Amino acid sequence: MDHRLLLASGFWLFLLRIDEDLAGTARQKGCSCGSRLHCANYPRKPRGGPTKDLAEEYAWRLSFCCAREGCRKRVTPASVRFLGRKVYLGAVVVLVAAMRQGASPRRVHVLAELFDVDPRTIARWQVFWREQFPQTAFWRVERGRFLPVIQAAALPRALLEEFLRHAPDPDKGWQRLLEFLSPITLTGGLKIDISP
């Protein structure tokens, strides 16, 4: 598992293009009422990773709003850059938590410095991946596609390794993983499923 990819600005530009494609598709579809969509992006202040070198588009979560008076419905496409409402970049939330796990976990202070993340935040991410994420309706459905079964205690590392193992190169592996996770970037996407 190599962290250098996530410190390269080219990787983030690559993810930006994917988000722009997702947004373009959403815009083309228009509002459910049949009207056109206007740009209504949310401001973001992304943290973690090479934030100084990020394209200025990273200050925005792409989103739209219906152009019709009386509707004005909000349409926010999925994102491979931002994970739900977390202020940190999605890939960083996955990678840093994954690097803390496994046979030779990286020390917290090394990761904190490398990705400019508070050690307490890293601890919260680990709780998120092990305790909250496994209970989401999303994971309860999607975990069935992985064999051997991915245990909650192995998240997110086992998930990341799975995607990297089956991809021709790390860029592609990350793209597929972040696209896979993108439904949880939508409102309600992290809803906990309390059914047994």
Ligand SMILES: [Zn+2]
């Ligand atoms: Zn509308």
